[in-house]
Amino acid sequence: xxxxxxxxxxxxxxxxxxxxxxxxxxxxxxxxxxxxxxxxxxxxxxxxxxxxxxxxxxxxxxxxxxxxxxxxxxxxxxxxxxxxxxxxxxxxxxxxxxxxxxxxxxxxxxxxxxxxxxxxxxxxxxxxxxxxxxxxxxxxxxxxxxxxxxxxxxxxxxxxxxxxxxxxxxxxxxxxxxxxxxxxxxxxxxxxxxxxxxxxxxxxxxxxxxxxxxxxxxxxxxxxxxxxxxxxxxxxxxxxxxxxxxxxxxxxxxxxxxxxxxxxxxxxxxxxxxxxxxxxxxxxxxxxxxxxxxxxxxxxxxxxxxxxxxxxxxxxxxxxxxxxxxxxxxxxxxxxxxxxxxxxxxxxxxxxxxxxxxxxxxxxxxxxxxxxxxxxxxxxxxxxxxxxxxxxxxxxxxxxxxxxxxxxxxxxxxxxxxxxxxxxxxxxxxxxxxxxxxxxxxxxxxxxxxxxxxxxxxxxxxxxxxxxxxxxxxxxxxxxxxxxxxxxxxxxxxxxxxxxxxxxxxxxxxxxxxxxxxxxxxxxxxxxxxxxxxxxxxxxxxxxxxxxxxxxxxxxxxxxxxxxxxxxxxxxxxxxxxxxxxxxxxxxxxxxxxxxxxxxxxxxxxxxxxxxxxxxxxxxxxxxxxxxxxxxxxxx
Numbered sequence: 001x002x003x004x005x006x007x008x009x010x011x012x013x014x015x016x017x018x019x020x021x022x023x024x025x026x027x028x029x030x031x032x033x034x035x036x037x038x039x040x041x042x043x044x045x046x047x048x049x050x051x052x053x054x055x056x057x058x059x060x061x062x063x064x065x066x067x068x069x070x071x072x073x074x075x076x077x078x079x080x081x082x083x084x085x086x087x088x089x090x091x092x093x094x095x096x097x098x099x100x101x102x103x104x105x106x107x108x109x110x111x112x113x114x115x116x117x118x119x120x121x122x123x124x125x126x127x128x129x130x131x132x133x134x135x136x137x138x139x140x141x142x143x144x145x146x147x148x149x150x151x152x153x154x155x156x157x158x159x160x161x162x163x164x165x166x167x168x169x170x171x172x173x174x175x176x177x178x179x180x181x182x183x184x185x186x187x188x189x190x191x192x193x194x195x196x197x198x199x200x201x202x203x204x205x206x207x208x209x210x211x212x213x214x215x216x217x218x219x220x221x222x223x224x225x226x227x228x229x230x231x232x233x234x235x236x237x238x239x240x241x242x243x244x245x246x247x248x249x250x251x252x253x254x255x256x257x258x259x260x261x262x263x264x265x266x267x268x269x270x271x272x273x274x275x276x277x278x279x280x281x282x283x284x285x286x287x288x289x290x291x292x293x294x295x296x297x298x299x300x301x302x303x304x305x306x307x308x309x310x311x312x313x314x315x316x317x318x319x320x321x322x323x324x325x326x327x328x329x330x331x332x333x334x335x336x337x338x339x340x341x342x343x344x345x346x347x348x349x350x351x352x353x354x355x356x357x358x359x360x361x362x363x364x365x366x367x368x369x370x371x372x373x374x375x376x377x378x379x380x381x382x383x384x385x386x387x388x389x390x391x392x393x394x395x396x397x398x399x400x401x402x403x404x405x406x407x408x409x410x411x412x413x414x415x416x417x418x419x420x421x422x423x424x425x426x427x428x429x430x431x432x433x434x435x436x437x438x439x440x441x442x443x444x445x446x447x448x449x450x451x452x453x454x455x456x457x458x459x460x461x462x463x464x465x466x467x468x469x470x471x472x473x474x475x476x477x478x479x480x481x482x483x484x485x486x487x488x489x490x491x492x493x494x495x496x497x498x499x500x501x502x503x504x505x506x507x508x509x510x511x512x513x514x515x516x517x518x519x520x521x522x523x524x525x526x527x528x529x530x531x532x533x534x535x536x537x538x539x540x541x542x543x544x545x546x547x548x549x550x551x552x553x554x555x556x557x558x559x560x561x562x563x564x565x566x567x568x569x570x571x572x573x574x575x576x577x578x579x580x581x582x583x584x585x586x587x588x589x590x591x592x593x594x595x596x597x598x599x600x601x602x603x604x605x606x607x608x609x610x611x612x613x614x615x616x617x618x619x620x621x622x623x624x625x626x627x628x629x630x631x632x633x634x635x636x
Contacts, residue, residue, distance in 0.1 A: 035093045037101040046098035047078030050141050051157045054080050056129045057148045058111055059087035061331055063346050064148045069097050070345040077155040082132050104128050126251040127237035134229040137219045147215035149322040149334045151343045156318040176200055177294050181275045185291025186225035190216035190298045194452035196309035199295035204270020204277050207292040214252035215321050216298050224288045259290055301325055305337050307458040326466035336471045337464055340483045352492050357417040358425035358550040364405035364632050370398045394459040395448055396614055397598025399433035403580045403616045406468055408630035410578055411619040412558035415570060419534035428484035431463035439584025439611040444594055468580055477576050501546035531562035559627040571621040580616040587612035
């Protein structure tokens with residue numbers, strides 16, 4: 001009680017309006033006919049309380065909208081969707097989702113599909129959504145503004161509104177994330193920072209040092225909360241040429257510029273262990289109370305999908321935002337990240353039916369040799385840049401060997417899957433070095449972890465697909481596949497889940513023939529063509545009837561394809577699909593010496609303007625009439 005009184009004295013503002021108590025009630029959705037397209041009808045359908053989750057989208061991203069709604073509804077959080085076109089409104093209204101027609105939908109505006117924040121289409125969308133956020137806040141609602149590429153894992157309302165149960169339980173004043181301070185925030189923001197572990201103790205001080213992400217923002221209907229929301233909209237929609245907001249390309253840039261002091265970094269300040277900022281831009285300092293949404297609870301894509309920091313910290317996040325996805329960084333890439341994490345709920349039922357060949361992950365011999373031969377103690381060596389590079393087995397040499405082995409195994413698994421007429425299920429790979437879009441940071445000097453994340457080592461980690469392959473290229477080629485989470489999906493029919501047959505790989509035909517009949521029925525010999533291997537499996541009733549066959553690995557498995565034309569066709573398909581994206585890093589001051597420890601001169605190659613890139617060679621193509629084993633050698 002004394003802590004609460006002290007916090008109130010320190011953070012309260014003169015003439016602050018009294019906040020209404022939050023009542024955690026559920027209300028059934030209205031009939032479709034009652035969703036007449038107005039905001040008022042959608043708000044009434046969503047909640048009888050004054051907290052609402054608000055997002056916006058059009059029919060071009062309908063899958064993400066449906067996924068957003070599915071999870072929001074599953075966790076019981078009151079939500080409203082602002083439809084940007086009529087098709088999106090009709091789709092969601094038919095499902096009794098609280099939805100309304102935004103001003104863009106009312107004028108039949110069509111976005112051009114560009115996801116660049118500098119595009120005119122995106123700017124018009126940003127102007128609309130900031131205006132709608134301000135509109136709902138000014139109606140007296142506490143608004144959690146959310147992008148559609150956010151999955152809500154549990155209801156944030158008890159924490160945001162700091163209910164009695166939250167104060168007495170998980171979010172008490174003695175907890176790592178007390179909810180009481182956030183009650184006094186007029187506005188609160190999420191973070192692009194990469195250190196969820198550092199965020200626990202760093203609080204506002206840590207969050208201030210990174211970019212605030214406008215994809216998850218909290219606005220309260222206080223006097224300053226309303227004023228800030230309205231100012232945010234005005235600064236995005238029609239900034240004067242003389243203002244510091246003119247020329248900003250996104251509502252996120254405007255938000256950061258509004259709260260940070262000019263020509264200073266970070267230009268906003270807070271203290272460790274606190275969750276409210278103490279220093280803002282002069283226009284808002286002393287008036288607005290800016291809070292932070294703790295990074296471990298409001299997770300970004302790197303912290304959740306790559307670091308899996310929530311497991312290490314023992315935290316169940318409220319949500320995960322699909323930031324830091326790679327490849328084209330578009331809806332397809334983000335859907336792939338969600339699907340791999342078991343968070344994509346909109347695949348049709350037929351997605352989980354069919355005949356499949358799954359490839360298990362196992363540690364490639366080349367990778368095992370590097371790990372076993374590496375120093376076990378983390379002996380730190382100083383580089384000229386002053387950073388510490390740990391001598392561990394997890395470095396770009398190990399990662400490069402892993403990528404080359406993964407591509408080699410994929411060549412053979414894909415060849416066999418196509419010969420069998422089955423869909424390939426990708427393995428759950430392991431990565432030994434982190435990766436982002438480009439080599440803009442010296443990741444080599446940070447122990448192969450991106451700067452900001454290295455303080456809580458997470459190597460090795462389960463690779464998202466976009467660290468090894470391009471989801472966009474597979475989609476463009478029209479080659480169906482499934483990711484590793486497919487086999488553990490609760491939507492997989494029981495007869496599929498219990499019908500998995502694990503295959504044994506014999507070293508050659510002689511070893512295969514020597515197996516007892518019951519083992520031979522679930523085995524394949526290595527070193528044959530894909531066509532010959534398919535015939536072996538089709539002769540086995542146990543294998544041919546199984547909905548899912550699973551390989552322990554595919555090292556040295558397939559020797560060729562079959563006919564000359566089928567070999568040529570497969571090589572063309574493999575050329576489009578089986579290539580790892582470039583892995584790049586800044587490479588200055590001691591970088592060359594580090595690379596020499598891990599890579600051959602051929603792998604190192606040359607640097608360009610201080611940047612170095614590892615380019616993984618593709619697997620060897622098959623040659624008609626010859627045996628070409630993959631470059632991921634079999635265990636010996």
